[in-house]
Structure formats: structure tokens, C-alpha cells
Amino acid sequence: MNREPAEAAIPAPLRFLLESGQTGREILAHPWGATPLGPLETWPLALRSTLATMLACPAAMFLSWGPEGISFFNDAYRPVFGDRLPRALGARFREIWADLWDEIGPLVDATLKGQSVSQSDLPLTMHRYGKPEQTWWSFTYSPVRDDEGRINGMICVTAETTGTVLAERARRRSDERLEMALSAGGSIGVWDWDVAADRVTADPRFATLYGVDPDLAAAGAPIDHFFSGVHPDDLPGLTQRIGQVLREGGRFDAEYRLRQPDGSIRWVAAQGRCALAADGTPLHFPGVSFDITERKRTEQALRESEDRFRGITNSIDQMIWSTRPDGFHDYYNERWYEYTGVPSGSTDGAAWAGMFHPDDQPHAWEVWRRSLATGETYQIEYRLRHRSGAYRWVLGRAQPVRDADGRIVRWFGTCTDIHDRKRAEERQAFLLALNDRLREADEPQAVTLAAAAAIGAHVGVGRAGYGEIDESGEIVRVERDWTRD
Numbered sequence: 001m002n003r004e005p006a007e008a009a010i011p012a013p014l015r016f017l018l019e020s021g022q023t024g025r026e027i028l029a030h031p032w033g034a035t036p037l038g039p040l041e042t043w044p045l046a047l048r049s050t051l052a053t054m055l056a057c058p059a060a061m062f063l064s065w066g067p068e069g070i071s072f073f074n075d076a077y078r079p080v081f082g083d084r085l086p087r088a089l090g091a092r093f094r095e096i097w098a099d100l101w102d103e104i105g106p107l108v109d110a111t112l113k114g115q116s117v118s119q120s121d122l123p124l125t126m127h128r129y130g131k132p133e134q135t136w137w138s139f140t141y142s143p144v145r146d147d148e149g150r151i152n153g154m155i156c157v158t159a160e161t162t163g164t165v166l167a168e169r170a171r172r173r174s175d176e177r178l179e180m181a182l183s184a185g186g187s188i189g190v191w192d193w194d195v196a197a198d199r200v201t202a203d204p205r206f207a208t209l210y211g212v213d214p215d216l217a218a219a220g221a222p223i224d225h226f227f228s229g230v231h232p233d234d235l236p237g238l239t240q241r242i243g244q245v246l247r248e249g250g251r252f253d254a255e256y257r258l259r260q261p262d263g264s265i266r267w268v269a270a271q272g273r274c275a276l277a278a279d280g281t282p283l284h285f286p287g288v289s290f291d292i293t294e295r296k297r298t299e300q301a302l303r304e305s306e307d308r309f310r311g312i313t314n315s316i317d318q319m320i321w322s323t324r325p326d327g328f329h330d331y332y333n334e335r336w337y338e339y340t341g342v343p344s345g346s347t348d349g350a351a352w353a354g355m356f357h358p359d360d361q362p363h364a365w366e367v368w369r370r371s372l373a374t375g376e377t378y379q380i381e382y383r384l385r386h387r388s389g390a391y392r393w394v395l396g397r398a399q400p401v402r403d404a405d406g407r408i409v410r411w412f413g414t415c416t417d418i419h420d421r422k423r424a425e426e427r428q429a430f431l432l433a434l435n436d437r438l439r440e441a442d443e444p445q446a447v448t449l450a451a452a453a454a455i456g457a458h459v460g461v462g463r464a465g466y467g468e469i470d471e472s473g474e475i476v477r478v479e480r481d482w483t484r485d
Contacts, residue, residue: 020055069093082128341387
């Protein structure tokens with residue numbers, strides 16, 4: 001076989017490095033002559049043999065050789081270094097792992113004295129990528145001897161177990177939470193259904209909840225025994241969901257009612273997971289059932305309260321709205337939507353401000369934010385867009401609702417149409433002002449000019465005046481008019 005000149009020049013005892021992955025090639029290219037080890041060709045047989053074994057191993061391995069602890073490693077170990085990898089080969093072991101030396105230094109010393117050291121899930125704070133990270137490692141340190149049989153280094157076989165340790169911790173926390181729930185006094189029961197044998201074993205809490213004899217449940221009872229107490233209206237949906245999980249595997253969730261011996265109804269929430277064999281056959285179906293009767297009663301009471309609230313607010317002619325403590329608008333009664341003509345829910349959150357006249361929005365926001373910050377009553381007059389598209393004047397008011405500790409838990413507000421009253425007030429103010437101006441005029445021309453100026457300013461036009469139209473209706477003669485400057 002033809003070889004490249006550089007490869008052909010490599011002595012036969014060192015050619016194993018060519019077949020030892022990226023790290024083997026880097027060892028060949030490293031300037032060893034400038035290190036205490038000297039050129040590759042002068043290395044002792046023990047070092048070359050240990051390297052050949054390590055480089056061919058799929059497990060992550062590290063070799064520290066000689067009094068200086070010169071570092072070698074295989075391809076599987078490279079990710080362990082993180083951003084230290086470019087300077088790791090040939091570095092001194094103690095220098096490359098200086099930040100861990102308080103933890104591993106005593107283990108290294110013991111190994112170099114002839115002991116084999118083994119560690120499982122040792123916690124180490126690593127700095128592989130410029131910041132500390134908590135990791136766990138299982139590894140062995142073993143002495144390595146030179147050609148004369150003296151201990152001249154150590155070899156490490158390691159594996160990071162961080163993921164396993166964290167997963168185990170999470171599992172233990174989950175078990176602890178489950179145990180706490182189980183000790184809560186009958187609110188939860190545990191079952192394990194052997195699907196192939198059609199036997200459900202369950203603890204006394206589960207059996208009592210489902211009306212099954214606890215001794216029978218402990219020994220294993222057919223699944224039908226536990227279905228017998230399910231409310232007839234809920235049974236079809238429950239069996240359909242269970243059938244789906246038996247076919248497909250995976251997670252099971254359901255809420256349904258159980259009839260009790262005294263005729264009462266209890267609500268349960270069942271959660272489980274069905275494991276399937278390789279051919280899709282259901283094997284085991286373990287899970288838990290929670291008694292959620294009180295939660296359901298609370299939810300029902302809340303729904304009834306909300307229904308009463310909506311019935312009351314929708315029977316009132318005023319527009320009524322409500323917000324969360326932070327001012328997020330989450331409720332409007334039917335009068336609001338009838339008045340504004342917007343779709344239901346379109347003004348939730350901060351979208352309500354878009355219904356105000358653009359000139360009124362900054363002031364309305366300012367007053368509302370001040371009320372949210374201080375808890376003061378919110379009151380303001382502004383123009384609200386009517387379903388006709390016109391803006392009409394309304395009076396907005398809101399009061400905070402506080403809990404026993406004085407914290408605001410909700411705001412309730414109203415909007416009252418005051419447009420006609422506002423226009424009447426404006427007309428009255430206009431007439432009073434006009435009367436005052438006319439009293440000051442002492443000649444007819446001054447009177448007409450004052451009246452034209454007042455009317456023009458009031459209705460917002462650019463020109464106003466008094467004139468005569470001839471009999472043909474085609475000519476208008478304006479004696480004097482007012483023009484906006």
C-alpha cells in the first residue's frame with residue numbers, strides 16, 4: 001500500500017497513533033522534544049502500550065505520566081475539557097485541573113502511592129465554559145508503572161453522571177410529594193392495573209373511594225369492580241378514554257363522579273400511564289385518584305356566583321366594567337357592547353382606551369394610573385365612541401374593592417352617558433356669555449358682529465354673519481360678518 005512521505009517516516013512502533021482518532025494524530029504532531037518526555041521515538045514501551053490501550057477505548061480516559069504529570073487523553077475524554085481542550089495535551093495534570101485540586105488532589109496522591117481509587121457521583125464545580133457549573137462524576141484512578149515496574153503515573157476512567165443525579169433527585173422529590181399527598185388523610189388513592197391478568201391492586205384509600213372491599217383491592221380485583229360505582233352519565237366517556245390509552249399507551253387523565261353507598265356523589269380526578277409491550281400489548285396501568293369533590297363544589301359555587309353577578313349587571317341600564325388589581329379590564333356588561341357596538345372581548349386589557357376620543361386619551365390614562373397607584377376613586381368625563389360612530393360624553397367612575405388586609409382585589413366601574421346634559425350645559429354657558437357681550441354693544445352693527453363672533457366660535461366654523469337674500473334666492477347681501485383669525 002502506498003503511503004504519504006510523512007506517514008512513511010513514522011516508525012512502526014508509533015503507527016498505532018495514525019489509527020487512534022483525532023487525539024492520536026494530535027499526539028503525533030505535538031512538539032514533544034520541548035517537553036520533559038522528549039521525542040516520541042524515545043518514549044518507554046510502558047507509555048506507548050498504555051497510550052495504545054487508552055486511545056482504543058470507547059470510554060473517556062485520561063493519563064497522567066511522569067513526575068510532571070504530563071496529560072494525555074482519548075477522543076471520548078475531549079468534551080470533558082470544555083474550552084480547556086486546546087491547551088490540554090501535554091499540559092501538567094495539576095495545572096489543567098487546578099480549580100478542582102482541593103477535591104481530586106488527595107485522590108491523586110493516594111493513587112501515586114499505589115492505591116486504586118473509585119468514586120461514584122462525586123460533586124465537582126466545573127469551569128468548562130467560563131462560568132461555574134455543578135456537575136457529578138463517577139471515575140476510577142489506577143496506578144501506571146514504567147518499564148522498570150515503578151509507579152510513574154495514573155490513568156483515569158470517567159463518566160459524567162450529572163443527568164442521572166439530577167433525574168434521581170427529581171424522582172425523589174416527586175416521590176416525596178406523592179408521599180405527602182398520600183399521608184393527607186384519604187384525599188388520594190393509588191392503583192396498579194395488571195392489564196393482562198385483569199387485576200387491579202389498590203391501597204385502602206383508593207378502595208374506599210370506589211366502594212370496593214380494601215382486602216379484595218389489596219389482593220387484586222377485576223377492573224369491573226371499580227367501574228361499578230362510576231356515575232352512569234360519566235361511564236361511557238371514561239371507558240372510551242381508557243380504551244384509547246390501552247391501544248396507544250401514554251398518559252391518562254379523567255375527571256368523573258362516583259356514587260357512594262349513602263347516595264352522595266364524590267368527584268375524582270384520575271391520572272395514570274399505560275405501558276405497552278413491543279408489540280403494542282398493554283402491560284401495566286398504574287396511577288392515582290384524587291378526591292376533588294370540594295374543588296368541584298367550589299367551582300360550582302363560583303359559577304353560580306358569577307351567573308348571579310352577570311344577571312344583576314346585565315339588568316342595569318348603565319355600562320358596568322371590572323378590572324383586576326393591576327387595572328387589566330376583564331369584564332363588561334351587555335350595556336357596554338350595546339352602546340359601543342364593538343365585539344365582545346375586543347376592549348379587554350388596555351384596548352378600552354382606544355374607544356376614547358383621541359384628545360381625551362392622555363388625560364384619561366393619567367387619571368386611571370393615578371387611581372391604580374393610590375387607590376383613590378376614579379372619576380373623569382370623556383368622550384366615548386358610540387355605535388353610531390359619533391363621540392358622546394360619558395362620566396366614568398370606579399371604586400376599588402379591598403380584602404380584610406386592605407389590599408385591592410378588584411376595581412368595579414361604571415360609564416354613564418351625560419352627552420345631552422353636557423350639551424345643555426354648553427348651550428346655557430354660550431347663551432349667558434352671548435348675553436353679556438350683547439349688553440356691552442351700544443349700536444346695531446356692534447350687536448350683529450358680537451353675535452356672529454360668538455356663534456361662529458361656538459359652532460366651530462371659519463366664518464359667520466348676518467345677511468339678506470333677495471327675492472330670487474340667488475343673491476346674498478352680507479352687511480357685516482366675522483371671520484376666524
